[in-house]
Amino acid sequence: MLLAGPNGAGKTTLLRLCAGLLPLRAGTGEVLGVDLATGRKRIRRAIALVGHETFCYDDLTVLENVRFAARAAGCEPGVGEAALERVGLKRVANVAHGRLSQGQRRRLALANAIARAPRLLLLDEPHAGLDEEGRAVLEAVVAEAPQHDCTVMIASHELELARRLVTREVEIIAGQVHPLPAAAPAPRPEVRV
Amino acid sequence: MTLKRVFLALTLLALGATAVLALWVTPPRENEGFDAVRLLYLHVPCAWIAYLAFGITALASLLYLVPRTRHPSWDLLAGASAEVGVIFTALMLIVGSLWGRPTWGTWWAWDARLTTTAIMFFLYLGYLALRRSGATVAERGKRCAIAGLIAFIDVPVVHFSVTWWQTLHQQGTVFNPKLDVQIDGSMAFTLVLAVAAFTMLYGYLVLERFELAQLEEGREERELQLAIAERVRTERSEQVVPA
Amino acid sequence: MSFLREAALVAGKDLRIERRSRVALQQIVPFAAIVVLLLAFALDSDSTMLPRAAPGLFWAAIFLATVLAVGRSFGVEEANRARDGLRMSGLDGGSIFVGKAVAVAVELFLLEVVVGIAVVVLYDVTVRGVLVLVCAAFAATIALAATGTVYGVLAGGLRARETLVPLLVLPAVMPVMLGATRAFQAALDNAPGDAWPWVQLLAVFAVLVCAAGVVAFGPLLEET
Numbered sequence: 001m002l003l004a005g006p007n008g009a010g011k012t013t014l015l016r017l018c019a020g021l022l023p024l025r026a027g028t029g030e031v032l033g034v035d036l037a038t039g040r041k042r043i044r045r046a047i048a049l050v051g052h053e054t055f056c057y058d059d060l061t062v063l064e065n066v067r068f069a070a071r072a073a074g075c076e077p078g079v080g081e082a083a084l085e086r087v088g089l090k091r092v093a094n095v096a097h098g099r100l101s102q103g104q105r106r107r108l109a110l111a112n113a114i115a116r117a118p119r120l121l122l123l124d125e126p127h128a129g130l131d132e133e134g135r136a137v138l139e140a141v142v143a144e145a146p147q148h149d150c151t152v153m154i155a156s157h158e159l160e161l162a163r164r165l166v167t168r169e170v171e172i173i174a175g176q177v178h179p180l181p182a183a184a185p186a187p188r189p190e191v192r193v
Numbered sequence: 194m195t196l197k198r199v200f201l202a203l204t205l206l207a208l209g210a211t212a213v214l215a216l217w218v219t220p221p222r223e224n225e226g227f228d229a230v231r232l233l234y235l236h237v238p239c240a241w242i243a244y245l246a247f248g249i250t251a252l253a254s255l256l257y258l259v260p261r262t263r264h265p266s267w268d269l270l271a272g273a274s275a276e277v278g279v280i281f282t283a284l285m286l287i288v289g290s291l292w293g294r295p296t297w298g299t300w301w302a303w304d305a306r307l308t309t310t311a312i313m314f315f316l317y318l319g320y321l322a323l324r325r326s327g328a329t330v331a332e333r334g335k336r337c338a339i340a341g342l343i344a345f346i347d348v349p350v351v352h353f354s355v356t357w358w359q360t361l362h363q364q365g366t367v368f369n370p371k372l373d374v375q376i377d378g379s380m381a382f383t384l385v386l387a388v389a390a391f392t393m394l395y396g397y398l399v400l401e402r403f404e405l406a407q408l409e410e411g412r413e414e415r416e417l418q419l420a421i422a423e424r425v426r427t428e429r430s431e432q433v434v435p436a
Numbered sequence: 437m438s439f440l441r442e443a444a445l446v447a448g449k450d451l452r453i454e455r456r457s458r459v460a461l462q463q464i465v466p467f468a469a470i471v472v473l474l475l476a477f478a479l480d481s482d483s484t485m486l487p488r489a490a491p492g493l494f495w496a497a498i499f500l501a502t503v504l505a506v507g508r509s510f511g512v513e514e515a516n517r518a519r520d521g522l523r524m525s526g527l528d529g530g531s532i533f534v535g536k537a538v539a540v541a542v543e544l545f546l547l548e549v550v551v552g553i554a555v556v557v558l559y560d561v562t563v564r565g566v567l568v569l570v571c572a573a574f575a576a577t578i579a580l581a582a583t584g585t586v587y588g589v590l591a592g593g594l595r596a597r598e599t600l601v602p603l604l605v606l607p608a609v610m611p612v613m614l615g616a617t618r619a620f621q622a623a624l625d626n627a628p629g630d631a632w633p634w635v636q637l638l639a640v641f642a643v644l645v646c647a648a649g650v651v652a653f654g655p656l657l658e659e660t
Contacts, residue, residue, distance in 0.1 A: 019524065020524075021520060021523060021524070041658075044523065044524050044525075044526055045525075045526035047524070048524070049520075049524060051517075053516045053517035053520070054516050054517075055516060055517055055518050055520055055521025055524070056516050056518065056521070057449070057453055057512055057515075057516070057518055058512075058515055058516065059453045059456040059457040059512070060449070060452060060453060060456065064452065068445070068449050069521070069525065071437075071445055072442075072445060072525040072526065072527050073525060073526060074437050074526075096456070097516075112521075173428055312607050312610050315603075315606075315607035316607040316608060318603070319600070319603040319604040319607060320604075322596070322600055322603055322604075323590075323591070323594075323600060323604065326591075326594040326595060326596050326600065327594070332659075335655060335656065335658075335659055336590050336591075336656065336659055339590060339652055339655075339656065340587075340590060340604065343586070343608065343648065344608070346644075347607075347608050347611075350611050350641065350644075351610050351611055353611075354610070354611035354614045354615060354637060355610075355614065357614075357633075357637070358614045358618060
């Protein structure tokens with residue numbers, strides 16, 4: 001699914017909400033069948049978020065970072081390496097994260113995400129910083145997702161590129177959780193994933 | 194006249210009575226020309242208030258942490274009480290030092306009570322610094338509550354360790370930390386009155402600070418709402434596609 | 437994954453980062469050594485006073501170094517929003533606490549060996565009661581690392597984190613300072629029997645803080 005909207009509309013906020021990182025202040029939400037108000041910490045293991053930051057450690061190598069992510073999620077050994085292969089980072093496996101380029105970091109974050117075999121993959125502006133090869137990798141990962149019983153939600157304003165990957169689309173404008181005082185109720189996105 | 198004004202008036206009255214009694218009515222210590230003992234009427238209440246204030250902070254912190262009783266007011270109360278507590282702790286240390294000089298011959302003594310008080314002072318100074326680092330209750334609430342509780346639990350631990358350290362440290366101590374005062378009837382009464390008056394002062398100060406904090410907190414929320422309203426208005430003025 | 441294995445994973449990660457970046461080795465150890473020197477100069481290198489003051493000066497250097505070590509432990513979590521990564525990882529808050537505290541403790545142990553040697557050499561100390569010294573150091577280090585880790589996560593993500601942590605940690609660990617210096621003093625004075633009660637105090641403090649940390653770390657990590 002594509003989450004389209006202008007800058008500052010609230011796409012990142014919504015993704016972080018779905019990831020269980022932000023508390024739900026008003027309204028209702030359900031992700032993977034779990035109520036966000038009560039179970040947002042439980043669902044995190046089944047969700048992967050690839051955002052602007054990579055959640056990695058600059059001093060550790062690519063391989064060490066993905067291994068940590070995989071082991072923390074309780075995966076078998078070897079899953080990390082497999083994920084690196086899929087995103088095409090095998091050759092830089094022993095380079096420290098701090099020395100990677102922007103595009104390589106994005107791919108590492110993607111590898112961390114798929115190594116955890118999530119049921120929900122949240123991608124925030126995934127095309128940013130990726131070269132041709134990177135975009136091909138991204139498309140392959142998204143295309144394969146349904147086979148791994150994984151739903152993908154992409155927030156992007158690269159509409160042409162993103163529309164190729166998705167089957168549904170919603171738009172979010174000035175999304176906020178509270179209705180406005182002294183004004184007509186603004187569109188409040190209610191998402192069921 | 195509002196209730197608060199009445200309370201303030203009564204507080205000032207009590208403080209005034211205490212001052213009169215302390216400074217003029219009660220006798221000075223017999224074998225001393227310098228009636229430093231009068232400082233005790235200030236020092237002892239300050240000590241009491243400090244412990245009361247930090248106890249309230251701990252209680253309010255606990256109430257904030259427990260989900261069933263969670264309410265932003267508890268966080269504001271904890272902060273207000275801690276601020277007053279820190280002020281009185283500082284006052285206590287200063288007055289105690291002023292009393293110690295003529296009594297013990299020194300500005301400071303490493304006895305258990307003084308040392309613990311000094312550490313307590315810094316514990317809560319850190320707590321206040323922590324409070325300033327988050328703008329709204331939501332941002333700082335849990336952290337400050339936990340920090341407040343840790344500080345409160347730490348104080349008896351510190352006191353215990355320092356007492357122990359002290360008994361080993363001083364062989365035949367010159368400094369008698371106990372209040373070596375013959376309790377005259379009028380002195381006892383003045384002391385009790387002083388404690389009561391200062392408790393009222395504590396209550397008033399915390400009340401004022403709490404209300405101020407509520408206003409500050411409300412201002413953050415109002416500014417946020419205004420910003421959102423402004424935002425939606427500008428969005429609506431452009432062409433939008435409904436979700 | 438079991439609690440201990442999760443903790444081991446986190447500790448391993450932190451220690452691996454240290455081995456790679458060598459911040460403790462190249463910055464914190466020299467800092468502690470400089471403090472030892474500084475204090476010696478401050479006391480005018482009085483040859484009779486330094487050995488007496490050695491336990492206190494030793495622990496003063498270690499306490500200051502602890503603040504740096506904790507700052508580093510949480511500094512790596514700030515970059516790249518690794519903190520959010522830990523939250524998403526599904527690791528239990530208590531095990532992350534134990535892992536990070538253990539990593540800091542290991543660094544501190546190694547530091548204590550180095551600084552200990554420096555103090556013995558520079559302050560002309562005769563070492564006695566090694567068993568007591570080791571036990572006291574063990575308990576004190578655990579207490580320090582645990583307290584630092586609790587405040588480290590408490591102040592995490594705040595603007596003034598680096599200056600807040602020392603202000604929060606140092607008053608709170610005063611009992612550890614007292615216990616550790618008294619225990620060391622008793623051991624060096626050839627009266628190890630006097631030291632054991634202090635070791636007990638240190639152990640109790642350590643246990644209390646660890647319990648608090650295991651419980652509070654998860655919720656504190658959630659604070660953005």
